[in-house]
Amino acid sequence: MQGKLDQQKRQLVVHSSMGRDLRREQLQEMSDILGAWVASSEELLTNIESRISTATKEMQDKATHRKGVAEKIEEVFHMLLTNCSLSGVLVSCSLWNR
Numbered sequence: 001m002q003g004k005l006d007q008q009k010r011q012l013v014v015h016s017s018m019g020r021d022l023r024r025e026q027l028q029e030m031s032d033i034l035g036a037w038v039a040s041s042e043e044l045l046t047n048i049e050s051r052i053s054t055a056t057k058e059m060q061d062k063a064t065h066r067k068g069v070a071e072k073i074e075e076v077f078h079m080l081l082t083n084c085s086l087s088g089v090l091v092s093c094s095l096w097n098r
Helices: 024-086
Strands: 002-006 011-016
Touching: none
Parallel strands: none
Antiparallel strands: 002 011
């Protein structure tokens, strides 16, 4: 069989195939082989979905961490700015004058 996998439509487009004649006693063996292929494919899909889920969670955790760090930086910045203002220190650096 020759074909192309269309991932968007989630289907296999068959370009050509060659028939295979089976004797009745070979049907069970073919069914077992195809069943094993389906089980293997399902296991692979489950593994891929698990990895996607793990990567998504890690990405969300990193974004949450970055946000927390940015908030802490802003908090410290305002605290320093307040302390400098209270102590009468002139702050001329453009970093301090947001």
